[in-house]
Amino acid sequence: MxxxxxxxxxxxxxxxxxxxxxxxxxxxxxxxxxxxxxxxxxxxxxxxxxxxxxxxxxxxxxxxxxxxxxxxxxxxxxxxxxxxxxxxxxxxxxxxxxxxxxxxxxxxSVKGITKKSPPKRHFLASIIGHLRSEKDPFCAAQCLPLLPSNSKVQLVQLGKAMSPEFKKQAISIEKNVMRYRWLDQLSHSKTLQWLSRSHVMIISSIMEGGAHVVSEAIAIGIPVIASDIPGNRGLLGDTYPAYYPAGDKVALSKLLNKAEANPVFYQKLCRAIALRQKITxxxxxxxxxxxxxxxxxx
Missing domain, CATH: 3.40.50.2000 (Glycogen Phosphorylase B;)
Structure with missing residues (x-):
């Protein structure tokens, strides 16, 4: 790309x-x-x-x-x-x-993507990227059972499983976690459709140089919940308010719940993303x- x-x-x-x-x-x-x-x-x-x-x-x-x-x-x-x-x-x-x-x-940079209206019946979180170890691909899925019972979070994961083990794990989680869907690899345009109507995007990588999907989320105006690694900080800025320690499912679940349940915090994320749009x-x-x-x- x-x-x-x-x-x-x-x-x-x-x-x-x-x-x-x-x-x-x-x-x-x-x-x-x-x-x-x-x-x-x-x-x-x-x-x-x-x-x-x-x-x-x-x-x-x-x-x-x-x-x-x-x-x-x-x-x-x-x-x-x-x-x-x-x-x-x-x-x-x-x-x-x-x-x-x-x-x-x-x-x-990112060109020509507009934000869509998110779902009204649930809080849509997307996680985008091929399923491989450096992405810590199932941290977000594994945090879902930690959310409050009244949470309306639904997680959609998009990306090709890069090993048979990851494919097996994704299928297993989808069967056992009601809030989770794995859509495998979609075209870039269809992936962006999911991103553009998400309430938030999660990037859970433990190693990243500067993920293009983060730039895409910034350009569209989608709040990001990000693992606290240099590759994410470099794009979102040191003062961005939604970092969690990489690999920490509990901390991720708390941030995801806060974004869903606290409108003031959610708007704070929206404003922080808007301030970064110039770099894309x-x-x-x-x-x-x-x-x-x-x-x-x-």
């Missing part, structure tokens, strides 16, 4: 660009690489062939919060890169200081990309 969005912006800026899984070995003025680990060989090959041509490395959450600790290839990619892009400012502090002069924050504007992302490319092509 990030690669396609950059491709679109570069086209608007009258640059020719091609999206490939790895460097095609064809000459180009700038190589823009997504993922320090996965793109290491492409960056290395490009720099060997064109040592004076710049490389932009866009770093993801797995790069910053997992692979950086486990693979020297990420560091080598950062060393070869002329510019490093992160998707939210809190990521900078997790990267070695010797690279800070290369780093630029470019927020992910497409014109800001395009301007940032333009500034970056101009600084590299001289």
């Amino acid at each position: 990030t690669a396609l969005r950059w491709h679109r912006f570069l086209s608007h800026l009258n640059y020719q660009s091609i999206v490939t899984e790895k460097w095609s070995k064809k000459p180009c003025d700038v190589l823009i690489a997504l993922h320090g680990l996965r793109s290491h060989d492409s960056i290395q090959g490009f720099k060997k062939a064109y040592p004076n041509h710049p490389v932009v490395l866009i770093m993801t959450g797995t790069d910053i919060y997992r692979d950086l600790k486990n693979s020297t290839k990420v560091i080598k990619s950062m060393e070869m890169a002329d510019a490093i892009v992160v998707l939210q400012p809190d990521a900078i502090q997790s990267l070695p200081k010797k690279f800070h002069h290369k780093i630029q924050v470019i927020y992910q 504007k497409p014109e800001l992302e395009q301007k940032s990309i333009q500034k970056l490319i101009k600084s590299l092509i001289k």
Whole structure:
């Protein structure tokens, strides 16, 4: 998604660009690489062939919060890169200081989504993202039995199970928890329809570089209940009032109940989200990309 969005912006800026899984070995003025680990060989090959041509490395959450600790290839990619892009400012502090002069924050933008009227008979919470361990995918579902008996919260989970075990667990929870539905993987447009009519969106990740779905929720105006990790803080801000300790089902259930039962708190979340909407504007992302490319092509 990030690669396609950059491709679109570069086209608007009258640059020719091609999206490939790895460097095609064809000459180009700038190589823009997504993922320090996965793109290491492409960056290395490009720099060997064109040592004076710049490389932009866009770093993801797995790069910053997992692979950086486990693979020297990420560091080598950062060393070869002329510019490093992160998707939210809190990521900078997790990267070695010797690279800070290369780093630029470019927020992910969202275009053309409007908020829909939420259900009136229940309080709809959505959780969106593929079911894998770094997402802590069932924390929200497991907090549902902790809600008061008179709660009208309904949780809809959207995302593909990335292992047979996660699929089995999702099916089991759906059978045993009345408030929970797992809709598997839907198209992006259908997923956004669910998001746009939610009362709140939950993001329960234990590791995240700056989830695009959080940017989408901000752009639409959907309050977010978020695990307290740098990737979420970088998008929502340090003063955002709905963080819970990652993995803490009790704390999550309390926040979810507060959002449902306390209109003053819910409106506070709405206002806090509205204050962040400026970072999701497409014109800001395009301007940032333009500034970056101009600084590299001289």
